[in-house]
Amino acid sequence: MTSTPTTNIPTELLRTLITVVDLRRFTKAAHAPSVTQPAVSAQIKRLQFLLDIDLFDKSAPGVSLTEKGDLVVNYARRILNINDQILNVLRERLDCEMLEGLADAMADALGARPSDTASSRPEFGARWEAPADDGASRG
Numbered sequence: 001m002t003s004t005p006t007t008n009i010p011t012e013l014l015r016t017l018i019t020v021v022d023l024r025r026f027t028k029a030a031h032a033p034s035v036t037q038p039a040v041s042a043q044i045k046r047l048q049f050l051l052d053i054d055l056f057d058k059s060a061p062g063v064s065l066t067e068k069g070d071l072v073v074n075y076a077r078r079i080l081n082i083n084d085q086i087l088n089v090l091r092e093r094l095d096c097e098m099l100e101g102l103a104d105a106m107a108d109a110l111g112a113r114p115s116d117t118a119s120s121r122p123e124f125g126a127r128w129e130a131p132a133d134d135g136a137s138r139g
Contacts, residue, residue: 006050011083013047014076021073024063
């Protein structure tokens with residue numbers, strides 16, 4: 001195998017590799033992400049081309065990794081774990097920002113303001129209090 005040096009490995013190729021290894025069959029791996037077996041094979045071939053190595057031992061029955069294939073799988077698991085952590089943190093942060101925005105909008109609509117307890121107990125988030133009724137708004 002001879003390919004041009006790559007600077008990026010697409011995560012979908014790594015996910016396919018992990019799925020094949022975990023399920024021990026290309027055909028079973030095709031059912032997991034709802035793709036065809038030829039598509040799974042093509043992704044594995046592309047990954048091997050990008051890395052310029054054989055990932056699987058073709059002389060062994062079933063799915064058997066080469067030494068380099070085993071190394072790639074170990075790193076792929078770590079890469080995908082970090083990738084998923086980044087996405088989860090961003091999703092959680094986005095959810096929090098959306099909730100904070102909703103709370104701010106509700107507070108504005110209700111004429112409420114943050115209370116002093118928000119700064120003393122930040123783990124509970126902002127507490128909102130309605131403005132004191134000074135009687136001026138009554139007709």
